[in-house]
Structure formats: structure tokens, C-alpha cells
Amino acid sequence: MKTFEHVYPRLSVVLILIGALTMACSMRDINTEPDKRQLRKMAAEKAKAEEEKAKAEMEKAKTAAENAIPAHNNLHSTLWVQTAAEYDALTRQAYAAAQVSLLAGLKDRKWTAAPVEQTEKFSNLPPAVILDIDETVLDNSPYQARLVAEGGSFNPDTWAEWCKEERAKAVPGALEFIQFAASKGVKVFYVSNRDASLEEATRNNLKALGFPIDEDIDVVLLKKEEDNWGSKKGTRRTVVAQQFRVVMMFGDNLGDFTDDYKTSRAARDQVVEDNKSYWGERWIMLPNPTYGSWQGAIFDFNAPKDARDRVEGKFDALQK
Numbered sequence: 001m002k003t004f005e006h007v008y009p010r011l012s013v014v015l016i017l018i019g020a021l022t023m024a025c026s027m028r029d030i031n032t033e034p035d036k037r038q039l040r041k042m043a044a045e046k047a048k049a050e051e052e053k054a055k056a057e058m059e060k061a062k063t064a065a066e067n068a069i070p071a072h073n074n075l076h077s078t079l080w081v082q083t084a085a086e087y088d089a090l091t092r093q094a095y096a097a098a099q100v101s102l103l104a105g106l107k108d109r110k111w112t113a114a115p116v117e118q119t120e121k122f123s124n125l126p127p128a129v130i131l132d133i134d135e136t137v138l139d140n141s142p143y144q145a146r147l148v149a150e151g152g153s154f155n156p157d158t159w160a161e162w163c164k165e166e167r168a169k170a171v172p173g174a175l176e177f178i179q180f181a182a183s184k185g186v187k188v189f190y191v192s193n194r195d196a197s198l199e200e201a202t203r204n205n206l207k208a209l210g211f212p213i214d215e216d217i218d219v220v221l222l223k224k225e226e227d228n229w230g231s232k233k234g235t236r237r238t239v240v241a242q243q244f245r246v247v248m249m250f251g252d253n254l255g256d257f258t259d260d261y262k263t264s265r266a267a268r269d270q271v272v273e274d275n276k277s278y279w280g281e282r283w284i285m286l287p288n289p290t291y292g293s294w295q296g297a298i299f300d301f302n303a304p305k306d307a308r309d310r311v312e313g314k315f316d317a318l319q320k
């Protein structure tokens with residue numbers, strides 16, 4: 001039979017072991033409990049930082065949206081016409097080169113700038129030049145600038161108001177060329193798609209700037225002055241070509257030279273190529289990035305009515 005004395009040492013060992021085990025467990029608790037708290041604290045701090053970051057980004061986006069300047073479709077092109085010295089250089093370059101061509105054309109009686117309309121014998125006809133008015137002779141960029149500033153788009157009523165102000169300035173180089181041509185005995189015709197109702201204001205504006213306007217015959221041929229004088233200018237070019245040898249033509253639009261302009265972009269490019277011998281010699285194109293049949297061609301001459309849709313269509317037409 002085991003006595004207490006026999007059992008005691010063993011019990012002591014067991015108790016010691018239990019004590020050691022308990023202490024070890026306590027130590028573990030002491031070591032792990034702060035880690036958990038630390039982790040929880042770190043997680044909370046991280047979540048808070050992320051929340052603050054998201055909030056700051058939202059504030060930043062909100063401020064950017066509030067400060068954003070709405071960019072009108074025509075802001076860049078109108079500014080270029082109005083402020084770029086390069087624009088002035090281009091138009092002056094075109095008209096200066098035109099003086100050289102004019103002298104060559106005056107000498108050569110077989111020379112005509114109207115291959116489609118000049119159908120009769122023309123060698124002995126007196127010489128003439130045909131110029132478009134808007135963005136060829138007169139600079140209407142202030143009208144475009146108003147549309148940009150007010151967020152508007154072309155409207156026949158506001159356009160007529162602008163024309164009646166008679167405040168358009170001359171396209172750089174145009175006056176010098178036209179005065180030069182007139183001094184050489186060349187008849188100067190202005191063929192424009194301004195409405196016939198704007199003829200008086202148009203004449204006043206041109207005269208005030210010093211552009212010669214002969215009075216013996218009508219040299220300002222506007223749209224719908226006659227029943228068959230539509231947007232296509234061929235019928236008016238024909239009227240001129242019946243009485244004059246057309247030495248040169250000037251415009252900012254393909255339609256100022258040919259009636260073949262309301263077609264696809266590829267077909268328009270082809271028309272330009274087919275007439276390559278005319279450009280820079282008998283046909284002088286002036287730059288106009290603000291409007292023109294080039295824009296119509298983007299939409300196959302069926303532009304959406306909604307301004308936002310038109311802008312989207314232009315994005316779609318970008319060649320990347």
C-alpha cells in the first residue's frame with residue numbers, strides 16, 4: 001500500500017508541472033493579447049485612412065468639375081483665326097501668290113478658271129475674277145466668337161443681325177489683291193451664299209473697307225437673288241462666264257469652285273485631286289477651320305440636330 005510519503009514526491013512533480021503549464025499559458029496570453037489589439041487598431045487606422053483618401057479624391061473631383069470651363073466645339077478654331085499670326089500669313093501668302101497668277105492669266109487668252117461653266121468661246125471676253133465673300137474677303141470670326149462665348153450654334157437670324165452690323169473686317173491680303181486686280185482692268189465679282197436680303201448691308205461693309213464694287217452691272221451675286229441661284233454657285237458662275245473670261249476664283253469652301261462638293265469625304269478628296277492643276281494657280285483656297293462643307297461631309301450632309309450628337313459624330317470621325 002502506498003503511503004502519503006510515497007505519493008507526495010510524485011504529487012509534487014505533477015503540481016509543479018501543472019503550475020509550469022499554467023504559467024506558460026499565461027505567458028502566451030500576455031504575449032498574444034496586445035498583438036490582437038494592435039492588429040485591430042492598425043486595421044481601424046487603415047480603414048480610416050482609406051476613407052479619408054476616398055473623401056479627398058471625391059472633393060478634388062468635385063472641385064475640378066466646378067472649375068471646369070466648358071469648351072465650345074469651335075473655341076480652338078475661332079481662336080486660331082483670331083489670334084494666330086500663322087492664319088494671317090496663310091491668307092496673305094495666298095493673295096500674294098494670286099497676283100503673280102493673275103498677271104499670267106491675263107496674258108494667256110486660253111486661260112480660264114471655270115472649266116465647267118466657261119463653255120462658249122471666251123478668248124476675247126474681258127477678264128474677271130470671282131471671289132466668295134465670307135471667310136474669303138470678309139472675316140466673320142467675331143460672329144463665331146459670340147457663338148463660342150454664348151454656347152450657341154449658327155442660326156440664320158443671329159447671322160443676319162451680325163451681317164447688318166456691317167462690322168466684318170477684311171481677310172488679310174484680300175483688299176490688296178482685289179485693288180490690284182481692279183487696277184489691271186479685271187472685273188471683280190463677289191459670289192456669296194449670303195441671303196439676297198443682306199445685299200445692302202454686305203455692299204456697305206465691303207465699300208467701307210475699300211473693296212471696289214462696280215456699279216455698271218451687278219457684281220454682288222447673292223443666294224436666291226434669282227430663282228435658280230441656290231447654294232450651289234454654278235449658275236452664278238455661268239452668268240459671269242457668259243460675259244467674262246474667268247481668270248481666277250477664290251473661296252474657303254469647295255463649293256466656291258465646283259458644284260461637286262456635297263458628296264462623301266472620299267469623293268470630295270477626289271474632286272480636289274482631279275483639279276490639282278488649278279489649285280494655287282487659278283483656284284485659290286483660303287483657310288477656314290470654323291465651318292464649311294467639310295463639316296457637313298463628316299455627317300454625309302445629314303448632321304444630327306442635337307449639338308451633343310454632333311460632337312459625338314466628330315469624335316467618331318477622328319482617325320487614330
Ligand SMILES: [Mg+2]
Binds near residue numbers: 132133134135251252
Ligand atoms: Mg465663304
